[in-house]
Amino acid sequence: MAWAVGVDIGGTNVRVARVDSTATVGHALSEPLDARRAEGRPLAQLTDMICALLKESGPERPAGIGVGATGPVDPEAGVIGNVPTLPEPFRGPLADRLAERFGVPVRLENDADAAAAGESWTGPGADTEIFACVTVGTGIGGGVIRRGKIVRGPRGWHPEFGHHVVDPSGPLCYCGMHGCVESLAAAPFVARAAIEAGALPAGAQAADVFAAAEHDPACRSIVDRADSAIATAVVNLVATHAPEVVVLAGNGIGRPGDLVSAIDRRLADYRFTPIGGVRVGLSRLGGMAGCVGAARLVLEPGVWS
Amino acid sequence: MAWAVGVDIGGTNVRVARVDSTATVGHALSEPLDARRAEGRPLAQLTDMICALLKESGPERPAGIGVGATGPVDPEAGVIGNVPTLPEPFRGPLADRLAERFGVPVRLENDADAAAAGESWTGPGADTEIFACVTVGTGIGGGVIRRGKIVRGPRGWHPEFGHHVVDPSGPLCYCGMHGCVESLAAAPFVARAAIEAGALPAGAQAADVFAAAEHDPACRSIVDRADSAIATAVVNLVATHAPEVVVLAGNGIGRPGDLVSAIDRRLADYRFTPIGGVRVGLSRLGGMAGCVGAARLVLEPGVWS
Numbered sequence: 372m373a374w375a376v377g378v379d380i381g382g383t384n385v386r387v388a389r390v391d392s393t394a395t396v397g398h399a400l401s402e403p404l405d406a407r408r409a410e411g412r413p414l415a416q417l418t419d420m421i422c423a424l425l426k427e428s429g430p431e432r433p434a435g436i437g438v439g440a441t442g443p444v445d446p447e448a449g450v451i452g453n454v455p456t457l458p459e460p461f462r463g464p465l466a467d468r469l470a471e472r473f474g475v476p477v478r479l480e481n482d483a484d485a486a487a488a489g490e491s492w493t494g495p496g497a498d499t500e501i502f503a504c505v506t507v508g509t510g511i512g513g514g515v516i517r518r519g520k521i522v523r524g525p526r527g528w529h530p531e532f533g534h535h536v537v538d539p540s541g542p543l544c545y546c547g548m549h550g551c552v553e554s555l556a557a558a559p560f561v562a563r564a565a566i567e568a569g570a571l572p573a574g575a576q577a578a579d580v581f582a583a584a585e586h587d588p589a590c591r592s593i594v595d596r597a598d599s600a601i602a603t604a605v606v607n608l609v610a611t612h613a614p615e616v617v618v619l620a621g622n623g624i625g626r627p628g629d630l631v632s633a634i635d636r637r638l639a640d641y642r643f644t645p646i647g648g649v650r651v652g653l654s655r656l657g658g659m660a661g662c663v664g665a666a667r668l669v670l671e672p673g674v675w676s
Numbered sequence: 677m678a679w680a681v682g683v684d685i686g687g688t689n690v691r692v693a694r695v696d697s698t699a700t701v702g703h704a705l706s707e708p709l710d711a712r713r714a715e716g717r718p719l720a721q722l723t724d725m726i727c728a729l730l731k732e733s734g735p736e737r738p739a740g741i742g743v744g745a746t747g748p749v750d751p752e753a754g755v756i757g758n759v760p761t762l763p764e765p766f767r768g769p770l771a772d773r774l775a776e777r778f779g780v781p782v783r784l785e786n787d788a789d790a791a792a793a794g795e796s797w798t799g800p801g802a803d804t805e806i807f808a809c810v811t812v813g814t815g816i817g818g819g820v821i822r823r824g825k826i827v828r829g830p831r832g833w834h835p836e837f838g839h840h841v842v843d844p845s846g847p848l849c850y851c852g853m854h855g856c857v858e859s860l861a862a863a864p865f866v867a868r869a870a871i872e873a874g875a876l877p878a879g880a881q882a883a884d885v886f887a888a889a890e891h892d893p894a895c896r897s898i899v900d901r902a903d904s905a906i907a908t909a910v911v912n913l914v915a916t917h918a919p920e921v922v923v924l925a926g927n928g929i930g931r932p933g934d935l936v937s938a939i940d941r942r943l944a945d946y947r948f949t950p951i952g953g954v955r956v957g958l959s960r961l962g963g964m965a966g967c968v969g970a971a972r973l974v975l976e977p978g979v980w981s
Contacts (some may be wrong), residue, residue: 443948468774482944500829500830500831501829513916522822523918524806524950525806525918526805526952528815528950530918531948532916534946534947535911535912535915535916536908536911536915538845539843539904540845546946546947546948547945547946547947548911554864554881561751573837601723606853607912610856611818611840611913611917612829613833614829615830621975641851642851642852643748643831643839645831645835647830647831676805
């Protein structure tokens with residue numbers, strides 16, 4: 372059966388996986404992003420990981436390599452630009468470098484779009500006209516699949532859903548706006564808000580805030596604000612793209628059940644949900660969504676084109 | 677030369693126009709919406725206006741009738757539903773009724789989408805991959821044209837861009853949310869805010885608020901808040917759809933030059949504009965955008981499909 376290497380380059384970890392054309396994940400590897408391993412070999416960490424995966428994957432060659440990377444990326448040129456969240460060795464003409472090294476086709480995509488492609492490949496998202504995936508982690512991203520194709524901006528540009536404004540009284544983000552959803556609900560901002568409020572000591576992580584929210588009112592209020600920002604963002608996704616299914620993914624969601632309930636309550640108040648309503652759910656693929664979607668770019672190229 | 681009847685049914689006025697396949701407007705009629713003229717004949721006002729237009733338009737029959745109507749509408753079925761802003765005689769199976777009456781094809785679309793189709797037919801919007809039009813009037817609407825086609829939700833549903841949240845501290849809208857852009861910047865809300873603030877007497881209109889803003893600080897602050905809400909909405913349009921061109925249309929924009937400047941300033945601060953930037957401009961077609969776009973649905977059916 373045809374298979375592809377699915378690669379997920381996030382702000383913290385690199386993952387590679389064998390994914391076949393039924394969307395089944397085989398062997399997989401995950402490592403923290405390591406800028407120091409370049410030593411004159413751009414992409415050294417990534418190529419080493421792919422070599423290790425190929426070694427474990429038997430004699431059948433992969434149909435190609437799909438890569439989802441934290442953006443902005445240029446999917447048409449296969450280039451990762453000057454991305455603040457990635458160290459220098461990961462930037463540049465990634466698709467050409469990997470294609471030359473491994474002799475197979477390579478497709479590059481934004482990681483939120485890759486996650487959306489993965490989550491909608493099979494399962495409840497597969498038969499929807501419009502599907503959306505919101506990823507919450509180091510940053511917040513959104514990917515929309517419309518009639519089986521990734522929704523992009525001009526010349527392959529990925530619309531930066533995480534940087535749309537949900538509350539102008541919120542903190543200033545590096546995107547230049549106050550109160551984009553990322554500035555209120557991404558993991559580092561949740562942690563920073565708790566530290567700045569004096570609720571947790573320096574060095575605290577988002578997970579600590581979620582844990583402390585069970586008893587500490589200040590942390591509770593930060594988590595509630597984050598959940599509310601994500602709920603507003605989902606309403607805004609409905610108002611701008613009208614998805615039938617919205618999947619929440621990423622490791623930055625503290626209390627997934629509570630968040631889904633908060634979103635459902637908000638949508639119940641909203642008059643302009645599309646006919647048939649909006650189903651909100653959690654990721655089926657978890658941390659593998661990006662790898663699975665990246666592999667899909669190769670195995671089902673229609674989703675990418 | 678082929679031509680079509682373009683119809684624009686707004687919350688306040690009905691317009692019909694002869695529009696040819698070069699997007700040129702010929703004879704046109706405009707009347708205030710009149711619910712009392714139905715008297716057992718649904719659509720009496722509209723059919724009378726179309727008859728008058730046909731009489732003025734010479735012997736060549738139109739290729740069809742295109743209708744843009746305040747929504748929600750069902751473009752696939754050609755039905756105007758239970759729309760709060762339209763009186764009962766305008767609701768129901770409009771496309772079938774007009775097709776039966778006039779013996780030509782009829783296409784129905786949401787009015788914001790029709791305006792977007794009109795504004796992008798010729799001029800600077802015509803060669804863009806992604807084009808957006810924001811209409812500001814009795815309500816606020818948005819239409820996106822992606823690679824020459826209207827962007828819709830599932831089963832033809834029109835995403836209600838005017839009801840996405842830009843500031844949760846804003847007033848409660850009938851959409852169920854606080855601080856959607858319509859609740860902060862549509863003409864009736866601007867007027868109501870000035871009346872509630874005691875800045876203008878009951879019965880004041882948005883135009884009065886815009887005039888008073890020249891000297892009255894309370895009115896000035898309401899207009900600034902409306903402009904800021906629209907500027908945020910345009911940033912959010914960029915973050916969700918990445919248009920290359922955004923056109924502002926509708927009769928609810930008080931100080932068009934100031935508004936465009938406010939939006940340009942906001943976008944200059946924003947890191948995630950697509951490569952090539954976003955051009956923000958004012959409507960070329962003014963009040964005729966809806967009629968022109970409605971006619972385009974018939975004369976260039978690809979935009980509608």
